Amino acid sequence: MNRPLLVIDRLVAGYGEASVLAGISLTMDEGRTLALLGRNGTGKTTLVDTIAGLTTHHSGSIKLLERDITRLRADRRVAAGIGWVPQERNIFKSLTVEENLTAIARSGPWTLPRVFSMFPRLEERRRNLGSQLSGGEQQMLAVARALMVNPRLLLLDEPLEGLAPIIVDELLAALRQIVEGEGMSAIIIEQKARKILPLTDDAIILDRGVVVYSGTSAELLDNDEVMAQHLGVGRAATPA
Numbered sequence: 001m002n003r004p005l006l007v008i009d010r011l012v013a014g015y016g017e018a019s020v021l022a023g024i025s026l027t028m029d030e031g032r033t034l035a036l037l038g039r040n041g042t043g044k045t046t047l048v049d050t051i052a053g054l055t056t057h058h059s060g061s062i063k064l065l066e067r068d069i070t071r072l073r074a075d076r077r078v079a080a081g082i083g084w085v086p087q088e089r090n091i092f093k094s095l096t097v098e099e100n101l102t103a104i105a106r107s108g109p110w111t112l113p114r115v116f117s118m119f120p121r122l123e124e125r126r127r128n129l130g131s132q133l134s135g136g137e138q139q140m141l142a143v144a145r146a147l148m149v150n151p152r153l154l155l156l157d158e159p160l161e162g163l164a165p166i167i168v169d170e171l172l173a174a175l176r177q178i179v180e181g182e183g184m185s186a187i188i189i190e191q192k193a194r195k196i197l198p199l200t201d202d203a204i205i206l207d208r209g210v211v212v213y214s215g216t217s218a219e220l221l222d223n224d225e226v227m228a229q230h231l232g233v234g235r236a237a238t239p240a
Protein backbone atom coordinates (compact mmCIF):
# COMPACT_ATOMS: atom_id res chain seq x y z
CA MET A 1 0.00 0.00 0.00
CA ASN A 2 3.01 2.27 0.12
CA ARG A 3 3.56 3.49 -3.42
CA PRO A 4 3.22 7.20 -4.08
CA LEU A 5 -0.27 8.10 -5.19
CA LEU A 6 0.17 11.83 -5.61
CA VAL A 7 3.44 13.67 -6.14
CA ILE A 8 3.29 17.45 -6.44
CA ASP A 9 6.54 19.20 -7.29
CA ARG A 10 7.12 22.96 -6.97
CA LEU A 11 3.62 23.74 -8.16
CA VAL A 12 2.80 27.34 -9.02
CA ALA A 13 -0.80 27.99 -10.09
CA GLY A 14 -3.62 30.46 -9.72
CA TYR A 15 -6.19 32.38 -11.71
CA GLY A 16 -5.11 33.94 -14.98
CA GLU A 17 -1.80 35.65 -14.43
CA ALA A 18 -2.14 35.77 -10.65
CA SER A 19 -0.32 33.03 -8.75
CA VAL A 20 -1.97 31.82 -5.56
CA LEU A 21 0.08 28.66 -5.04
CA ALA A 22 3.67 29.82 -4.74
CA GLY A 23 5.63 26.56 -5.04
CA ILE A 24 3.92 23.61 -3.36
CA SER A 25 5.61 20.22 -3.07
CA LEU A 26 4.02 17.22 -1.42
CA THR A 27 3.95 13.45 -1.68
CA MET A 28 1.06 11.28 -0.59
CA ASP A 29 1.11 7.47 -0.49
CA GLU A 30 -1.82 5.27 -1.49
CA GLY A 31 -4.29 4.58 1.28
CA ARG A 32 -3.36 7.76 3.23
CA THR A 33 -5.60 10.66 4.16
CA LEU A 34 -4.36 14.23 4.33
CA ALA A 35 -5.93 17.13 6.21
CA LEU A 36 -5.40 20.38 4.28
CA LEU A 37 -5.50 23.20 6.81
CA GLY A 38 -4.86 26.94 6.97
CA ARG A 39 -6.62 30.20 7.64
CA ASN A 40 -9.06 31.74 5.15
CA GLY A 41 -7.61 32.69 1.79
CA THR A 42 -4.34 30.76 2.16
CA GLY A 43 -4.87 28.69 -1.00
CA LYS A 44 -6.51 25.45 0.19
CA THR A 45 -9.35 25.49 -2.34
CA THR A 46 -6.93 26.63 -5.03
CA LEU A 47 -4.69 23.62 -4.34
CA VAL A 48 -7.55 21.13 -4.49
CA ASP A 49 -8.99 22.82 -7.60
CA THR A 50 -5.53 22.74 -9.19
CA ILE A 51 -5.28 18.99 -8.56
CA ALA A 52 -8.75 18.69 -10.14
CA GLY A 53 -7.58 20.75 -13.14
CA LEU A 54 -9.67 23.88 -12.67
CA THR A 55 -7.10 26.65 -12.29
CA THR A 56 -4.33 28.17 -14.39
CA HIS A 57 -1.10 26.20 -14.22
CA HIS A 58 2.07 28.30 -14.19
CA SER A 59 4.88 25.85 -13.40
CA GLY A 60 5.69 22.65 -11.54
CA SER A 61 4.07 19.23 -11.87
CA ILE A 62 1.36 16.93 -10.54
CA LYS A 63 1.69 13.16 -10.88
CA LEU A 64 -0.98 10.63 -10.03
CA LEU A 65 0.31 7.05 -9.78
CA GLU A 66 3.41 8.14 -11.71
CA ARG A 67 1.36 9.59 -14.57
CA ASP A 68 1.93 13.29 -15.24
CA ILE A 69 -1.55 14.85 -15.13
CA THR A 70 -0.36 18.48 -14.95
CA ARG A 71 -1.81 19.41 -18.32
CA LEU A 72 -4.78 17.07 -18.48
CA ARG A 73 -8.25 18.57 -18.79
CA ALA A 74 -10.47 18.28 -15.70
CA ASP A 75 -12.70 15.57 -17.21
CA ARG A 76 -9.65 13.49 -18.13
CA ARG A 77 -8.39 13.80 -14.56
CA VAL A 78 -11.65 12.24 -13.37
CA ALA A 79 -10.94 9.33 -15.72
CA ALA A 80 -7.36 9.23 -14.38
CA GLY A 81 -8.70 8.74 -10.85
CA ILE A 82 -9.51 12.09 -9.28
CA GLY A 83 -12.87 12.29 -7.44
CA TRP A 84 -13.75 15.86 -6.52
CA VAL A 85 -16.33 17.16 -4.03
CA PRO A 86 -16.40 20.97 -4.38
CA GLN A 87 -17.27 23.37 -1.58
CA GLU A 88 -20.52 24.30 -3.33
CA ARG A 89 -21.44 20.59 -3.84
CA ASN A 90 -22.66 21.12 -7.43
CA ILE A 91 -25.26 18.39 -7.33
CA PHE A 92 -27.79 18.21 -10.19
CA LYS A 93 -30.86 19.80 -8.60
CA SER A 94 -33.31 18.68 -11.30
CA LEU A 95 -32.22 15.03 -11.23
CA THR A 96 -33.20 12.45 -8.64
CA VAL A 97 -30.71 11.16 -6.09
CA GLU A 98 -30.33 7.96 -8.07
CA GLU A 99 -29.87 9.84 -11.36
CA ASN A 100 -27.24 12.07 -9.76
CA LEU A 101 -25.33 8.95 -8.76
CA THR A 102 -25.60 7.06 -12.03
CA ALA A 103 -25.09 10.08 -14.35
CA ILE A 104 -21.31 10.13 -14.00
CA ALA A 105 -20.66 6.64 -12.64
CA ARG A 106 -17.61 4.71 -13.80
CA SER A 107 -17.17 1.00 -13.32
CA GLY A 108 -15.31 -0.26 -10.28
CA PRO A 109 -15.92 -1.44 -6.74
CA TRP A 110 -18.16 1.51 -5.82
CA THR A 111 -21.65 0.70 -7.10
CA LEU A 112 -25.12 2.03 -6.33
CA PRO A 113 -25.85 -0.66 -3.68
CA ARG A 114 -22.50 -0.02 -2.06
CA VAL A 115 -22.92 3.75 -1.79
CA PHE A 116 -26.49 3.23 -0.55
CA SER A 117 -25.20 0.95 2.19
CA MET A 118 -22.72 3.70 3.13
CA PHE A 119 -25.45 6.38 3.06
CA PRO A 120 -28.82 4.74 3.95
CA ARG A 121 -30.47 8.18 3.94
CA LEU A 122 -29.75 8.48 0.22
CA GLU A 123 -31.40 5.15 -0.46
CA GLU A 124 -34.51 6.34 1.38
CA ARG A 125 -34.45 9.49 -0.77
CA ARG A 126 -33.43 7.83 -4.05
CA ARG A 127 -36.45 9.11 -5.98
CA ASN A 128 -36.33 12.63 -4.58
CA LEU A 129 -34.93 15.47 -6.65
CA GLY A 130 -31.63 17.07 -5.67
CA SER A 131 -33.54 20.28 -4.96
CA GLN A 132 -35.65 18.48 -2.32
CA LEU A 133 -32.70 17.44 -0.17
CA SER A 134 -31.48 19.07 3.03
CA GLY A 135 -27.96 20.55 3.11
CA GLY A 136 -26.64 17.44 4.87
CA GLU A 137 -28.26 15.12 2.35
CA GLN A 138 -26.84 17.20 -0.51
CA GLN A 139 -23.37 16.88 0.98
CA MET A 140 -23.78 13.11 1.37
CA LEU A 141 -24.93 12.97 -2.25
CA ALA A 142 -21.89 14.97 -3.38
CA VAL A 143 -19.56 12.54 -1.57
CA ALA A 144 -21.48 9.49 -2.82
CA ARG A 145 -21.41 10.82 -6.38
CA ALA A 146 -17.63 11.27 -6.22
CA LEU A 147 -17.30 7.66 -5.00
CA MET A 148 -19.35 6.48 -8.00
CA VAL A 149 -16.56 7.62 -10.35
CA ASN A 150 -14.40 5.08 -8.51
CA PRO A 151 -11.52 7.46 -7.82
CA ARG A 152 -8.04 6.63 -6.60
CA LEU A 153 -7.97 9.95 -4.75
CA LEU A 154 -10.94 11.77 -3.26
CA LEU A 155 -10.74 15.56 -2.86
CA LEU A 156 -13.16 17.01 -0.30
CA ASP A 157 -13.46 20.77 0.09
CA GLU A 158 -14.92 21.59 3.52
CA PRO A 159 -17.42 18.72 3.55
CA LEU A 160 -18.67 19.60 7.06
CA GLU A 161 -19.21 23.30 6.38
CA GLY A 162 -22.64 24.67 7.30
CA LEU A 163 -24.09 21.35 8.52
CA ALA A 164 -25.98 20.76 11.75
CA PRO A 165 -23.89 19.05 14.46
CA ILE A 166 -25.84 15.77 14.24
CA ILE A 167 -25.28 15.64 10.47
CA VAL A 168 -21.60 16.49 10.94
CA ASP A 169 -21.28 13.41 13.17
CA GLU A 170 -23.14 11.23 10.66
CA LEU A 171 -20.98 12.42 7.78
CA LEU A 172 -17.77 12.05 9.82
CA ALA A 173 -18.73 8.45 10.62
CA ALA A 174 -19.30 7.75 6.91
CA LEU A 175 -15.99 9.43 5.98
CA ARG A 176 -14.21 7.36 8.62
CA GLN A 177 -15.69 4.21 7.10
CA ILE A 178 -14.65 5.31 3.59
CA VAL A 179 -11.04 6.12 4.49
CA GLU A 180 -10.36 3.61 7.28
CA GLY A 181 -12.74 0.76 6.43
CA GLU A 182 -12.42 0.96 2.65
CA GLY A 183 -8.87 2.35 2.44
CA MET A 184 -9.79 5.28 0.17
CA SER A 185 -7.09 7.94 -0.19
CA ALA A 186 -8.39 11.45 0.44
CA ILE A 187 -7.42 15.08 0.84
CA ILE A 188 -9.85 16.89 3.13
CA ILE A 189 -10.00 20.66 3.56
CA GLU A 190 -11.42 21.66 6.91
CA GLN A 191 -11.54 24.83 9.00
CA LYS A 192 -12.00 23.02 12.31
CA ALA A 193 -8.66 21.26 12.68
CA ARG A 194 -9.59 19.32 15.80
CA LYS A 195 -12.64 17.84 14.06
CA ILE A 196 -10.74 16.43 11.12
CA LEU A 197 -7.29 15.55 12.49
CA PRO A 198 -8.53 12.46 14.37
CA LEU A 199 -9.73 11.10 11.01
CA THR A 200 -6.63 11.79 8.91
CA ASP A 201 -3.13 10.29 8.88
CA ASP A 202 -1.21 13.39 7.82
CA ALA A 203 -1.68 17.13 7.75
CA ILE A 204 -0.30 20.14 5.97
CA ILE A 205 -0.92 23.79 6.72
CA LEU A 206 -0.84 26.42 3.99
CA ASP A 207 -0.08 30.09 4.41
CA ARG A 208 0.05 32.49 1.47
CA GLY A 209 0.26 29.66 -1.01
CA VAL A 210 3.12 27.73 0.56
CA VAL A 211 3.29 24.75 2.92
CA VAL A 212 4.29 26.05 6.35
CA TYR A 213 3.77 22.79 8.26
CA SER A 214 3.79 19.15 7.27
CA GLY A 215 3.60 16.17 9.62
CA THR A 216 1.35 13.49 10.98
CA SER A 217 -2.09 14.48 12.22
CA ALA A 218 -1.28 13.06 15.67
CA GLU A 219 1.84 15.24 15.94
CA LEU A 220 -0.07 18.32 14.92
CA LEU A 221 -2.87 17.64 17.42
CA ASP A 222 -0.20 17.62 20.12
CA ASN A 223 1.52 20.76 18.86
CA ASP A 224 -0.32 23.64 20.53
CA GLU A 225 2.25 26.15 19.31
CA VAL A 226 1.80 25.39 15.60
CA MET A 227 -1.97 25.11 16.00
CA ALA A 228 -2.06 28.55 17.62
CA GLN A 229 0.40 30.18 15.24
CA HIS A 230 -1.00 28.99 11.94
CA LEU A 231 -4.59 28.07 12.70
CA GLY A 232 -5.51 30.37 15.57
CA VAL A 233 -6.64 27.32 17.53
CA GLY A 234 -6.39 27.34 21.32
CA ARG A 235 -5.06 24.63 23.60
CA ALA A 236 -6.43 21.09 23.48
CA ALA A 237 -8.94 21.77 26.27
CA THR A 238 -10.64 24.41 24.11
CA PRO A 239 -12.70 22.98 21.24
CA ALA A 240 -11.43 24.22 17.85
Ligand SMILES: Nc1ncnc2c1ncn2[C@@H]1O[C@H](COP(=O)(O)OP(=O)(O)OP(=O)(O)O)[C@@H](O)[C@H]1O
Nearest residue numbers: 015018020038039040041042043044045046047191
Ligand atom coordinates in the same frame (compact mmCIF):
# COMPACT_ATOMS: atom_id res chain seq x y z
N1 LIG B 1 -11.68 32.56 -8.98
C1 LIG B 1 -10.72 33.31 -8.45
N2 LIG B 1 -10.14 34.31 -9.15
C2 LIG B 1 -9.15 35.04 -8.60
N3 LIG B 1 -8.66 34.89 -7.36
C3 LIG B 1 -9.21 33.94 -6.61
C4 LIG B 1 -10.26 33.08 -7.11
N4 LIG B 1 -10.58 32.19 -6.12
C5 LIG B 1 -9.79 32.49 -5.08
N5 LIG B 1 -8.96 33.52 -5.37
C6 LIG B 1 -7.94 34.09 -4.47
O1 LIG B 1 -7.01 33.08 -4.16
C7 LIG B 1 -6.59 33.19 -2.80
C8 LIG B 1 -6.75 31.88 -2.12
O2 LIG B 1 -8.13 31.51 -2.08
P1 LIG B 1 -8.61 30.05 -1.70
O3 LIG B 1 -10.09 30.01 -1.90
O4 LIG B 1 -7.78 29.04 -2.39
O5 LIG B 1 -8.27 30.00 -0.14
P2 LIG B 1 -8.77 29.02 0.98
O6 LIG B 1 -7.59 28.74 1.81
O7 LIG B 1 -9.48 27.86 0.37
O8 LIG B 1 -9.77 29.93 1.79
P3 LIG B 1 -11.24 29.67 2.36
O9 LIG B 1 -11.04 28.91 3.60
O10 LIG B 1 -11.75 31.06 2.59
O11 LIG B 1 -12.02 28.91 1.30
C9 LIG B 1 -7.41 34.32 -2.19
O12 LIG B 1 -6.61 35.46 -2.14
C10 LIG B 1 -8.55 34.49 -3.14
O13 LIG B 1 -8.98 35.83 -3.19
